[in-house]
Amino acid sequence: MKFCRQWQKNRAPKYGRDDDYADAMGLRIMQLWAEESWNYKTKSTARQFRPGMLSWNYWVGSGYILPATPDGRKKGQFLSNAICPVNGTDINGPTANANSVGKVLGGKDHPGDFMDYVNLLPNGASHTITFNPSILKDPEHREKFKAFLRGYAVNGGTALQINMLDPAMLKDAQKHPQDYRHLLVRVTGYNAYFTSIGKELQDEVIARVSHNKF
Amino acid sequence: MTAITGIVLEIQRMSTEDGPGIRTTVFMKGCPLKCIWCHNPESIHVKPQVQWIGSRCIGCKLCVTTCPNGALSFDNGITIDRTRCKGCGTCTEVCPSTAMELLGKRWEVNSLVHELLKDKAYFLTSGGGITISGGESTLQARFVQQVLIQLKHHGIHTAIDTCGICNQHALDMLLPYVDCVLYDLKEMDPQKHIAFTGKSNDGILKNLRYIIDYMNNHLYPREVWIRTPLIPGKTAYDENIVAIAHYINLLHSKAITRWDLCAFNNLCKDKYTRLGISWELENAPLLTKEELMHFEAVARENVYNPALVKTSGSTRIEEDEVPVAKPKKKLGC
Numbered sequence: 001m002k003f004c005r006q007w008q009k010n011r012a013p014k015y016g017r018d019d020d021y022a023d024a025m026g027l028r029i030m031q032l033w034a035e036e037s038w039n040y041k042t043k044s045t046a047r048q049f050r051p052g053m054l055s056w057n058y059w060v061g062s063g064y065i066l067p068a069t070p071d072g073r074k075k076g077q078f079l080s081n082a083i084c085p086v087n088g089t090d091i092n093g094p095t096a097n098a099n100s101v102g103k104v105l106g107g108k109d110h111p112g113d114f115m116d117y118v119n120l121l122p123n124g125a126s127h128t129i130t131f132n133p134s135i136l137k138d139p140e141h142r143e144k145f146k147a148f149l150r151g152y153a154v155n156g157g158t159a160l161q162i163n164m165l166d167p168a169m170l171k172d173a174q175k176h177p178q179d180y181r182h183l184l185v186r187v188t189g190y191n192a193y194f195t196s197i198g199k200e201l202q203d204e205v206i207a208r209v210s211h212n213k214f
Numbered sequence: 215m216t217a218i219t220g221i222v223l224e225i226q227r228m229s230t231e232d233g234p235g236i237r238t239t240v241f242m243k244g245c246p247l248k249c250i251w252c253h254n255p256e257s258i259h260v261k262p263q264v265q266w267i268g269s270r271c272i273g274c275k276l277c278v279t280t281c282p283n284g285a286l287s288f289d290n291g292i293t294i295d296r297t298r299c300k301g302c303g304t305c306t307e308v309c310p311s312t313a314m315e316l317l318g319k320r321w322e323v324n325s326l327v328h329e330l331l332k333d334k335a336y337f338l339t340s341g342g343g344i345t346i347s348g349g350e351s352t353l354q355a356r357f358v359q360q361v362l363i364q365l366k367h368h369g370i371h372t373a374i375d376t377c378g379i380c381n382q383h384a385l386d387m388l389l390p391y392v393d394c395v396l397y398d399l400k401e402m403d404p405q406k407h408i409a410f411t412g413k414s415n416d417g418i419l420k421n422l423r424y425i426i427d428y429m430n431n432h433l434y435p436r437e438v439w440i441r442t443p444l445i446p447g448k449t450a451y452d453e454n455i456v457a458i459a460h461y462i463n464l465l466h467s468k469a470i471t472r473w474d475l476c477a478f479n480n481l482c483k484d485k486y487t488r489l490g491i492s493w494e495l496e497n498a499p500l501l502t503k504e505e506l507m508h509f510e511a512v513a514r515e516n517v518y519n520p521a522l523v524k525t526s527g528s529t530r531i532e533e534d535e536v537p538v539a540k541p542k543k544k545l546g547c
Contacts, residue, residue, distance in 0.1 A: 002272065003276070003310045010312045011312065018227075095228040095332075095336050096228075141230055147340030147341070148236060151336035151338075154335040154338075196269070196484065197484050208528065
Protein backbone atom coordinates (compact mmCIF):
# COMPACT_ATOMS: atom_id res chain seq x y z
CA MET A 1 0.00 0.00 0.00
CA LYS A 2 2.83 2.34 0.86
CA PHE A 3 4.43 1.85 -2.57
CA CYS A 4 1.11 2.37 -4.26
CA ARG A 5 0.42 5.67 -2.53
CA GLN A 6 3.97 6.91 -3.12
CA TRP A 7 3.67 5.97 -6.77
CA GLN A 8 0.38 7.84 -7.12
CA LYS A 9 1.81 10.87 -5.37
CA ASN A 10 5.18 11.03 -7.07
CA ARG A 11 5.19 9.12 -10.33
CA ALA A 12 1.73 9.67 -11.83
CA PRO A 13 1.32 12.50 -14.39
CA LYS A 14 0.19 15.64 -12.59
CA TYR A 15 -1.83 18.70 -13.41
CA GLY A 16 0.35 21.81 -13.02
CA ARG A 17 3.39 20.58 -14.94
CA ASP A 18 2.22 21.43 -18.48
CA ASP A 19 1.84 17.70 -19.04
CA ASP A 20 -0.57 17.26 -21.98
CA TYR A 21 -1.88 13.93 -20.73
CA ALA A 22 -2.74 15.14 -17.23
CA ASP A 23 -4.11 18.46 -18.45
CA ALA A 24 -6.39 16.77 -20.99
CA MET A 25 -7.95 14.82 -18.11
CA GLY A 26 -8.29 18.03 -16.14
CA LEU A 27 -10.06 19.67 -19.08
CA ARG A 28 -12.54 16.78 -19.39
CA ILE A 29 -13.51 17.05 -15.75
CA MET A 30 -13.77 20.81 -16.03
CA GLN A 31 -16.08 20.57 -19.06
CA LEU A 32 -18.26 17.99 -17.34
CA TRP A 33 -18.92 19.93 -14.18
CA ALA A 34 -19.10 23.30 -15.91
CA GLU A 35 -21.85 22.02 -18.22
CA GLU A 36 -23.65 20.45 -15.29
CA SER A 37 -23.55 23.71 -13.31
CA TRP A 38 -25.47 25.54 -16.04
CA ASN A 39 -28.44 23.20 -15.43
CA TYR A 40 -29.22 24.69 -12.03
CA LYS A 41 -30.88 27.79 -10.70
CA THR A 42 -31.06 28.99 -7.13
CA LYS A 43 -34.25 27.82 -5.45
CA SER A 44 -35.14 31.07 -3.70
CA THR A 45 -34.59 33.58 -6.52
CA ALA A 46 -34.31 31.35 -9.62
CA ARG A 47 -31.00 32.89 -10.58
CA GLN A 48 -28.60 31.04 -12.80
CA PHE A 49 -25.61 29.25 -11.28
CA ARG A 50 -22.39 29.99 -13.11
CA PRO A 51 -19.36 27.74 -12.79
CA GLY A 52 -16.28 29.21 -11.14
CA MET A 53 -13.37 27.97 -9.10
CA LEU A 54 -13.01 30.01 -5.96
CA SER A 55 -12.42 27.82 -2.97
CA TRP A 56 -11.72 30.57 -0.42
CA ASN A 57 -10.41 28.79 2.65
CA TYR A 58 -12.49 25.65 2.24
CA TRP A 59 -9.68 23.81 0.50
CA VAL A 60 -7.99 23.57 3.88
CA GLY A 61 -10.99 22.57 5.99
CA SER A 62 -12.47 20.18 3.44
CA GLY A 63 -9.21 18.28 3.44
CA TYR A 64 -10.10 16.98 6.89
CA ILE A 65 -13.49 15.72 5.69
CA LEU A 66 -12.66 14.19 2.31
CA PRO A 67 -11.15 10.70 2.57
CA ALA A 68 -7.82 9.85 0.94
CA THR A 69 -7.81 10.49 -2.85
CA PRO A 70 -6.24 8.53 -5.73
CA ASP A 71 -3.64 11.27 -6.34
CA GLY A 72 -1.80 9.98 -3.29
CA ARG A 73 -3.28 12.51 -0.88
CA LYS A 74 -4.03 11.19 2.60
CA LYS A 75 -7.15 12.12 4.54
CA GLY A 76 -6.45 15.33 6.42
CA GLN A 77 -4.09 16.82 3.87
CA PHE A 78 -5.17 19.97 2.06
CA LEU A 79 -7.00 19.88 -1.24
CA SER A 80 -5.86 22.08 -4.09
CA ASN A 81 -6.68 25.76 -3.79
CA ALA A 82 -9.24 26.84 -6.42
CA ILE A 83 -7.74 26.31 -9.90
CA CYS A 84 -4.20 25.84 -8.51
CA PRO A 85 -2.37 22.55 -8.79
CA VAL A 86 -2.00 20.59 -5.54
CA ASN A 87 0.70 22.08 -3.30
CA GLY A 88 4.14 20.95 -4.36
CA THR A 89 3.21 19.40 -7.71
CA ASP A 90 4.09 22.29 -10.04
CA ILE A 91 7.76 21.36 -10.24
CA ASN A 92 8.29 22.81 -13.73
CA GLY A 93 8.04 26.43 -12.71
CA PRO A 94 5.47 29.23 -12.98
CA THR A 95 5.07 29.17 -16.76
CA ALA A 96 4.28 25.44 -16.81
CA ASN A 97 1.87 25.94 -13.92
CA ALA A 98 0.14 28.81 -15.73
CA ASN A 99 -0.05 26.85 -19.00
CA SER A 100 -1.79 23.95 -17.26
CA VAL A 101 -4.32 26.36 -15.81
CA GLY A 102 -4.85 27.95 -19.23
CA LYS A 103 -5.45 24.54 -20.78
CA VAL A 104 -8.10 23.36 -18.32
CA LEU A 105 -9.88 26.70 -18.57
CA GLY A 106 -10.59 25.87 -22.18
CA GLY A 107 -7.28 26.23 -23.90
CA LYS A 108 -5.90 29.20 -25.74
CA ASP A 109 -2.56 29.80 -27.37
CA HIS A 110 -2.84 33.12 -29.19
CA PRO A 111 -3.61 36.71 -28.24
CA GLY A 112 -7.16 37.72 -29.04
CA ASP A 113 -10.20 39.90 -28.56
CA PHE A 114 -11.88 39.93 -25.19
CA MET A 115 -14.51 37.38 -26.21
CA ASP A 116 -11.68 34.92 -26.84
CA TYR A 117 -10.91 35.09 -23.16
CA VAL A 118 -14.34 33.95 -22.00
CA ASN A 119 -13.77 30.40 -20.92
CA LEU A 120 -15.38 27.47 -19.19
CA LEU A 121 -15.49 29.31 -15.89
CA PRO A 122 -17.15 32.70 -16.36
CA ASN A 123 -17.46 33.10 -12.61
CA GLY A 124 -13.71 33.26 -12.33
CA ALA A 125 -10.88 30.93 -11.44
CA SER A 126 -8.52 32.18 -8.81
CA HIS A 127 -4.92 31.13 -9.22
CA THR A 128 -2.10 31.79 -6.77
CA ILE A 129 1.58 31.57 -7.66
CA THR A 130 4.47 32.21 -5.32
CA PHE A 131 7.58 33.93 -6.60
CA ASN A 132 11.01 34.45 -5.21
CA PRO A 133 11.41 38.20 -4.58
CA SER A 134 14.58 38.14 -6.72
CA ILE A 135 12.24 38.33 -9.72
CA LEU A 136 11.79 42.03 -8.86
CA LYS A 137 15.42 42.81 -7.97
CA ASP A 138 16.22 45.24 -10.80
CA PRO A 139 14.47 46.97 -13.73
CA GLU A 140 15.54 44.21 -16.14
CA HIS A 141 13.92 41.53 -13.99
CA ARG A 142 10.82 43.65 -13.38
CA GLU A 143 10.35 43.82 -17.16
CA LYS A 144 10.62 40.04 -17.32
CA PHE A 145 8.01 39.75 -14.59
CA LYS A 146 5.64 42.05 -16.48
CA ALA A 147 6.18 39.94 -19.58
CA PHE A 148 5.22 36.88 -17.56
CA LEU A 149 1.92 38.53 -16.63
CA ARG A 150 1.20 39.40 -20.28
CA GLY A 151 2.03 35.83 -21.30
CA TYR A 152 -0.26 34.58 -18.55
CA ALA A 153 -3.20 36.35 -20.13
CA VAL A 154 -2.22 35.28 -23.65
CA ASN A 155 -2.24 31.64 -22.55
CA GLY A 156 -5.76 31.86 -21.19
CA GLY A 157 -5.36 32.55 -17.48
CA THR A 158 -7.96 34.87 -15.99
CA ALA A 159 -7.22 35.69 -12.34
CA LEU A 160 -3.74 35.56 -10.91
CA GLN A 161 -2.79 36.28 -7.32
CA ILE A 162 0.88 36.71 -6.66
CA ASN A 163 2.66 35.83 -3.46
CA MET A 164 6.25 36.64 -2.73
CA LEU A 165 8.28 34.18 -0.70
CA ASP A 166 8.46 35.07 2.93
CA PRO A 167 10.62 33.63 5.70
CA ALA A 168 7.65 31.97 7.42
CA MET A 169 6.87 30.00 4.29
CA LEU A 170 10.49 28.90 3.93
CA LYS A 171 10.56 27.76 7.54
CA ASP A 172 7.40 25.77 6.91
CA ALA A 173 9.08 24.26 3.86
CA GLN A 174 11.91 23.02 6.07
CA LYS A 175 9.37 21.22 8.23
CA HIS A 176 7.13 19.93 5.43
CA PRO A 177 9.36 19.43 2.36
CA GLN A 178 6.74 17.26 0.63
CA ASP A 179 4.46 20.30 0.21
CA TYR A 180 7.16 22.49 -1.28
CA ARG A 181 8.88 20.43 -3.97
CA HIS A 182 8.24 23.25 -6.43
CA LEU A 183 10.02 25.94 -4.45
CA LEU A 184 12.92 27.28 -6.48
CA VAL A 185 15.82 29.25 -5.10
CA ARG A 186 17.27 31.34 -7.83
CA VAL A 187 20.77 32.69 -8.18
CA THR A 188 22.93 33.55 -11.16
CA GLY A 189 22.79 30.92 -13.86
CA TYR A 190 21.72 28.34 -11.38
CA ASN A 191 18.55 27.21 -9.73
CA ALA A 192 18.07 24.80 -6.87
CA TYR A 193 14.92 23.38 -5.36
CA PHE A 194 14.76 24.66 -1.84
CA THR A 195 13.89 21.25 -0.43
CA SER A 196 16.89 19.59 -2.09
CA ILE A 197 19.53 21.78 -0.46
CA GLY A 198 20.83 21.05 3.04
CA LYS A 199 19.56 22.60 6.28
CA GLU A 200 22.55 24.90 6.61
CA LEU A 201 22.03 26.46 3.18
CA GLN A 202 18.29 26.61 3.72
CA ASP A 203 18.94 28.69 6.82
CA GLU A 204 21.09 31.00 4.78
CA VAL A 205 18.37 31.45 2.18
CA ILE A 206 15.88 32.21 4.96
CA ALA A 207 18.25 34.81 6.39
CA ARG A 208 18.65 36.26 2.91
CA VAL A 209 14.91 36.59 2.36
CA SER A 210 14.44 38.06 5.87
CA HIS A 211 17.10 40.67 5.15
CA ASN A 212 15.69 41.42 1.74
CA LYS A 213 19.04 40.40 0.23
CA PHE A 214 18.79 38.09 -2.71
CA MET B 215 19.09 6.40 -40.50
CA THR B 216 18.49 6.47 -36.79
CA ALA B 217 17.22 9.70 -35.30
CA ILE B 218 19.83 11.90 -33.66
CA THR B 219 19.51 11.93 -29.89
CA GLY B 220 21.15 14.00 -27.22
CA ILE B 221 21.59 13.67 -23.48
CA VAL B 222 19.95 16.49 -21.55
CA LEU B 223 20.52 17.01 -17.85
CA GLU B 224 17.64 19.36 -17.18
CA ILE B 225 15.16 21.70 -18.77
CA GLN B 226 14.71 24.86 -16.76
CA ARG B 227 11.61 26.83 -17.58
CA MET B 228 11.10 30.50 -16.88
CA SER B 229 14.78 31.09 -16.49
CA THR B 230 15.50 34.78 -16.03
CA GLU B 231 19.29 34.55 -15.82
CA ASP B 232 20.42 32.99 -19.09
CA GLY B 233 19.96 35.68 -21.70
CA PRO B 234 17.34 38.24 -22.72
CA GLY B 235 13.72 37.84 -21.64
CA ILE B 236 12.00 34.79 -20.18
CA ARG B 237 13.83 31.72 -21.39
CA THR B 238 13.74 27.97 -21.26
CA THR B 239 17.26 26.75 -20.62
CA VAL B 240 18.39 23.32 -21.73
CA PHE B 241 21.32 21.97 -19.73
CA MET B 242 23.21 19.49 -21.90
CA LYS B 243 25.28 16.73 -20.30
CA GLY B 244 29.06 16.73 -20.60
CA CYS B 245 31.73 19.41 -20.28
CA PRO B 246 35.39 19.43 -21.32
CA LEU B 247 36.37 21.63 -18.37
CA LYS B 248 36.51 20.79 -14.70
CA CYS B 249 36.23 24.19 -13.06
CA ILE B 250 36.77 23.93 -9.33
CA TRP B 251 33.81 26.26 -8.74
CA CYS B 252 31.43 24.36 -11.02
CA HIS B 253 27.78 24.94 -9.98
CA ASN B 254 26.53 21.97 -11.92
CA PRO B 255 29.01 19.20 -11.13
CA GLU B 256 26.41 16.66 -12.27
CA SER B 257 26.69 18.08 -15.78
CA ILE B 258 30.40 17.40 -16.28
CA HIS B 259 30.21 13.68 -17.02
CA VAL B 260 28.85 12.89 -20.51
CA LYS B 261 26.92 9.79 -19.49
CA PRO B 262 23.77 9.67 -17.34
CA GLN B 263 24.43 9.26 -13.62
CA VAL B 264 22.27 8.18 -10.72
CA GLN B 265 21.86 10.09 -7.48
CA TRP B 266 20.00 9.47 -4.25
CA ILE B 267 18.00 12.21 -2.56
CA GLY B 268 17.75 11.15 1.06
CA SER B 269 14.92 13.47 2.06
CA ARG B 270 12.57 11.76 -0.43
CA CYS B 271 13.51 8.15 0.37
CA ILE B 272 10.94 5.92 2.10
CA GLY B 273 13.42 3.10 2.63
CA CYS B 274 11.57 0.48 0.55
CA LYS B 275 14.84 -0.87 -0.93
CA LEU B 276 13.16 -1.67 -4.26
CA CYS B 277 16.13 -0.07 -6.00
CA VAL B 278 18.61 -2.31 -4.20
CA THR B 279 16.81 -5.48 -5.25
CA THR B 280 16.25 -4.43 -8.87
CA CYS B 281 19.69 -3.01 -9.69
CA PRO B 282 21.07 -5.32 -12.41
CA ASN B 283 24.66 -4.50 -11.48
CA GLY B 284 24.41 -4.83 -7.71
CA ALA B 285 25.69 -1.30 -7.32
CA LEU B 286 23.32 -0.23 -4.55
CA SER B 287 23.35 -1.07 -0.89
CA PHE B 288 21.19 0.13 2.00
CA ASP B 289 22.64 0.97 5.35
CA ASN B 290 20.69 3.80 6.91
CA GLY B 291 20.60 5.34 3.45
CA ILE B 292 21.45 4.24 -0.07
CA THR B 293 25.09 3.97 -1.04
CA ILE B 294 25.90 3.95 -4.75
CA ASP B 295 29.01 2.01 -5.78
CA ARG B 296 30.15 4.29 -8.61
CA THR B 297 32.49 1.66 -10.01
CA ARG B 298 29.59 -0.74 -10.59
CA CYS B 299 26.82 1.70 -11.54
CA LYS B 300 26.39 1.93 -15.30
CA GLY B 301 23.79 4.70 -15.16
CA CYS B 302 21.10 2.50 -16.73
CA GLY B 303 18.39 4.09 -14.58
CA THR B 304 16.59 0.87 -13.66
CA CYS B 305 16.45 1.99 -10.02
CA THR B 306 14.93 5.34 -10.98
CA GLU B 307 12.20 3.51 -12.90
CA VAL B 308 11.10 1.48 -9.90
CA CYS B 309 11.58 4.11 -7.18
CA PRO B 310 8.07 5.13 -6.05
CA SER B 311 9.17 8.33 -4.32
CA THR B 312 11.65 9.71 -6.91
CA ALA B 313 14.45 9.47 -4.35
CA MET B 314 16.59 7.75 -6.98
CA GLU B 315 17.08 10.28 -9.73
CA LEU B 316 18.69 9.84 -13.12
CA LEU B 317 20.82 12.81 -14.08
CA GLY B 318 20.70 12.94 -17.84
CA LYS B 319 17.90 11.80 -20.11
CA ARG B 320 18.14 10.88 -23.79
CA TRP B 321 15.91 13.06 -25.98
CA GLU B 322 14.99 12.97 -29.64
CA VAL B 323 15.08 16.24 -31.52
CA ASN B 324 11.34 16.44 -32.22
CA SER B 325 10.18 15.66 -28.72
CA LEU B 326 12.66 18.10 -27.20
CA VAL B 327 11.55 20.88 -29.54
CA HIS B 328 7.90 20.14 -28.71
CA GLU B 329 8.74 20.50 -25.03
CA LEU B 330 10.68 23.73 -25.58
CA LEU B 331 7.91 25.41 -27.55
CA LYS B 332 5.46 25.16 -24.66
CA ASP B 333 6.44 28.59 -23.34
CA LYS B 334 6.33 30.32 -26.71
CA ALA B 335 3.76 32.86 -25.48
CA TYR B 336 6.17 34.04 -22.80
CA PHE B 337 9.07 34.22 -25.24
CA LEU B 338 7.02 36.53 -27.42
CA THR B 339 5.86 38.80 -24.59
CA SER B 340 9.35 39.11 -23.09
CA GLY B 341 11.70 38.94 -26.05
CA GLY B 342 12.99 35.66 -24.66
CA GLY B 343 13.58 32.25 -26.15
CA ILE B 344 15.67 29.14 -25.72
CA THR B 345 19.19 28.94 -24.27
CA ILE B 346 21.23 25.79 -24.78
CA SER B 347 23.60 25.58 -21.83
CA GLY B 348 25.27 22.83 -19.93
CA GLY B 349 27.60 21.24 -19.41
CA GLU B 350 28.88 22.41 -22.70
CA SER B 351 26.40 23.17 -25.47
CA THR B 352 28.85 22.54 -28.31
CA LEU B 353 29.85 19.06 -27.12
CA GLN B 354 26.73 17.49 -28.68
CA ALA B 355 26.84 19.83 -31.67
CA ARG B 356 25.07 17.53 -34.14
CA PHE B 357 22.05 17.21 -31.86
CA VAL B 358 22.05 20.85 -30.79
CA GLN B 359 22.25 21.98 -34.41
CA GLN B 360 19.10 20.05 -35.29
CA VAL B 361 17.27 21.49 -32.28
CA LEU B 362 18.33 25.03 -33.17
CA ILE B 363 17.28 24.64 -36.82
CA GLN B 364 13.81 23.57 -35.75
CA LEU B 365 13.51 26.36 -33.20
CA LYS B 366 14.46 28.85 -35.90
CA HIS B 367 11.70 27.38 -38.09
CA HIS B 368 9.30 28.38 -35.33
CA GLY B 369 10.79 31.87 -35.10
CA ILE B 370 12.21 31.42 -31.62
CA HIS B 371 15.09 33.54 -30.29
CA THR B 372 18.01 31.19 -29.57
CA ALA B 373 21.15 31.39 -27.48
CA ILE B 374 24.02 29.09 -26.63
CA ASP B 375 26.05 29.29 -23.46
CA THR B 376 29.58 28.03 -24.08
CA CYS B 377 32.86 27.78 -22.22
CA GLY B 378 34.64 28.24 -25.54
CA ILE B 379 36.41 24.89 -25.60
CA CYS B 380 35.33 23.30 -28.87
CA ASN B 381 36.61 22.90 -32.38
CA GLN B 382 35.69 25.48 -34.98
CA HIS B 383 33.72 22.92 -36.95
CA ALA B 384 31.24 22.71 -34.07
CA LEU B 385 30.94 26.50 -34.08
CA ASP B 386 30.36 26.52 -37.84
CA MET B 387 27.52 24.08 -37.31
CA LEU B 388 25.78 26.11 -34.60
CA LEU B 389 26.46 29.81 -35.20
CA PRO B 390 24.11 30.25 -38.20
CA TYR B 391 21.15 29.35 -35.98
CA VAL B 392 22.03 31.33 -32.87
CA ASP B 393 20.92 34.87 -32.00
CA CYS B 394 23.01 35.35 -28.89
CA VAL B 395 26.22 33.68 -27.73
CA LEU B 396 26.90 33.65 -23.99
CA TYR B 397 30.65 33.28 -23.85
CA ASP B 398 32.75 32.62 -20.75
CA LEU B 399 35.99 34.45 -20.11
CA LYS B 400 36.92 33.18 -16.70
CA GLU B 401 40.63 33.83 -16.26
CA MET B 402 43.23 35.48 -18.52
CA ASP B 403 46.38 33.93 -17.04
CA PRO B 404 46.84 30.66 -19.00
CA GLN B 405 48.64 28.92 -16.12
CA LYS B 406 45.93 29.82 -13.63
CA HIS B 407 43.30 28.84 -16.19
CA ILE B 408 44.85 25.37 -16.31
CA ALA B 409 44.95 25.20 -12.53
CA PHE B 410 41.30 26.29 -12.16
CA THR B 411 39.66 24.48 -15.05
CA GLY B 412 42.05 21.80 -16.28
CA LYS B 413 42.62 23.39 -19.69
CA SER B 414 44.48 26.41 -21.07
CA ASN B 415 42.51 29.42 -22.27
CA ASP B 416 44.33 29.53 -25.65
CA GLY B 417 41.53 27.82 -27.53
CA ILE B 418 38.91 29.90 -25.73
CA LEU B 419 40.43 33.22 -26.80
CA LYS B 420 40.99 31.91 -30.33
CA ASN B 421 37.38 30.78 -30.61
CA LEU B 422 36.08 34.12 -29.35
CA ARG B 423 38.04 35.90 -32.07
CA TYR B 424 36.69 33.38 -34.54
CA ILE B 425 33.09 34.10 -33.50
CA ILE B 426 33.62 37.87 -33.74
CA ASP B 427 35.16 37.48 -37.21
CA TYR B 428 32.34 35.17 -38.20
CA MET B 429 29.80 37.79 -37.16
CA ASN B 430 31.44 40.39 -39.41
CA ASN B 431 30.57 38.27 -42.43
CA HIS B 432 27.27 36.72 -41.42
CA LEU B 433 23.81 37.78 -40.24
CA TYR B 434 23.89 35.41 -37.26
CA PRO B 435 24.75 35.42 -34.42
CA ARG B 436 23.54 38.91 -33.53
CA GLU B 437 25.35 39.49 -30.26
CA VAL B 438 27.84 38.09 -27.75
CA TRP B 439 27.56 38.36 -23.98
CA ILE B 440 30.80 37.83 -22.08
CA ARG B 441 30.43 36.14 -18.71
CA THR B 442 32.98 36.10 -15.93
CA PRO B 443 32.45 34.15 -12.73
CA LEU B 444 33.84 36.02 -9.72
CA ILE B 445 35.25 33.30 -7.52
CA PRO B 446 36.80 34.49 -4.24
CA GLY B 447 40.48 33.62 -4.05
CA LYS B 448 40.43 32.38 -7.68
CA THR B 449 39.21 34.54 -10.56
CA ALA B 450 38.13 37.48 -8.41
CA TYR B 451 41.18 39.75 -8.39
CA ASP B 452 41.75 43.14 -10.01
CA GLU B 453 44.45 42.05 -12.47
CA ASN B 454 42.19 39.42 -13.99
CA ILE B 455 39.23 41.79 -14.36
CA VAL B 456 41.51 44.41 -15.95
CA ALA B 457 43.00 41.82 -18.32
CA ILE B 458 39.57 40.64 -19.45
CA ALA B 459 38.49 44.28 -19.91
CA HIS B 460 41.59 44.90 -22.02
CA TYR B 461 40.87 41.83 -24.11
CA ILE B 462 37.34 43.07 -24.75
CA ASN B 463 38.84 46.45 -25.71
CA LEU B 464 41.23 44.69 -28.06
CA LEU B 465 38.36 42.97 -29.84
CA HIS B 466 36.53 46.31 -29.78
CA SER B 467 33.55 44.81 -31.46
CA LYS B 468 29.99 46.08 -31.48
CA ALA B 469 29.08 42.39 -31.35
CA ILE B 470 29.89 42.29 -27.64
CA THR B 471 26.83 43.86 -26.04
CA ARG B 472 27.19 42.86 -22.44
CA TRP B 473 29.72 41.73 -19.86
CA ASP B 474 28.24 39.87 -16.90
CA LEU B 475 30.15 39.56 -13.65
CA CYS B 476 28.59 36.61 -11.86
CA ALA B 477 29.23 36.43 -8.12
CA PHE B 478 30.15 33.07 -6.64
CA ASN B 479 27.41 31.13 -4.87
CA ASN B 480 27.62 28.02 -2.75
CA LEU B 481 24.13 26.59 -3.18
CA CYS B 482 25.53 23.63 -5.10
CA LYS B 483 27.29 22.29 -1.99
CA ASP B 484 24.84 19.44 -1.59
CA LYS B 485 25.11 18.42 -5.22
CA TYR B 486 28.74 17.55 -4.55
CA THR B 487 27.79 15.59 -1.46
CA ARG B 488 25.19 13.60 -3.40
CA LEU B 489 27.69 12.78 -6.14
CA GLY B 490 30.22 11.69 -3.54
CA ILE B 491 32.77 14.33 -4.53
CA SER B 492 34.58 16.54 -2.03
CA TRP B 493 34.50 20.21 -2.98
CA GLU B 494 37.39 22.57 -2.45
CA LEU B 495 35.17 25.65 -2.21
CA GLU B 496 32.72 24.09 0.22
CA ASN B 497 33.42 26.64 2.91
CA ALA B 498 34.47 29.54 0.71
CA PRO B 499 32.59 32.70 1.74
CA LEU B 500 30.48 34.66 -0.72
CA LEU B 501 31.80 38.00 -1.92
CA THR B 502 30.90 40.95 0.25
CA LYS B 503 28.77 43.65 -1.30
CA GLU B 504 31.76 46.03 -1.23
CA GLU B 505 33.93 43.50 -3.10
CA LEU B 506 31.30 43.00 -5.79
CA MET B 507 30.89 46.76 -6.19
CA HIS B 508 34.66 47.12 -6.32
CA PHE B 509 35.05 44.60 -9.15
CA GLU B 510 32.17 46.21 -10.98
CA ALA B 511 33.94 49.58 -10.69
CA VAL B 512 37.25 48.07 -11.87
CA ALA B 513 35.50 46.53 -14.86
CA ARG B 514 33.71 49.81 -15.70
CA GLU B 515 36.95 51.82 -15.46
CA ASN B 516 38.88 49.57 -17.78
CA VAL B 517 36.46 48.48 -20.46
CA TYR B 518 35.89 50.79 -23.41
CA ASN B 519 32.17 51.00 -22.82
CA PRO B 520 31.21 50.96 -19.12
CA ALA B 521 27.55 50.34 -20.00
CA LEU B 522 28.48 46.76 -20.97
CA VAL B 523 29.13 45.76 -17.36
CA LYS B 524 26.36 44.06 -15.37
CA THR B 525 26.63 42.16 -12.11
CA SER B 526 24.52 39.37 -10.73
CA GLY B 527 24.45 36.89 -7.90
CA SER B 528 24.29 36.92 -4.13
CA THR B 529 26.64 38.61 -1.72
CA ARG B 530 27.48 37.78 1.88
CA ILE B 531 25.02 38.59 4.64
CA GLU B 532 26.82 40.76 7.16
CA GLU B 533 26.45 39.98 10.86
CA ASP B 534 25.59 43.52 11.86
CA GLU B 535 22.78 43.95 9.39
CA VAL B 536 19.51 44.40 11.19
CA PRO B 537 16.45 42.96 9.52
CA VAL B 538 13.90 45.62 8.68
CA ALA B 539 10.45 44.83 9.92
CA LYS B 540 7.94 45.26 7.15
CA PRO B 541 4.27 46.05 7.78
CA LYS B 542 2.16 43.08 6.83
CA LYS B 543 -0.72 43.58 4.46
CA LYS B 544 -3.54 41.12 4.19
CA LEU B 545 -5.36 40.65 0.95
CA GLY B 546 -8.79 39.10 0.63
CA CYS B 547 -10.00 36.45 -1.85
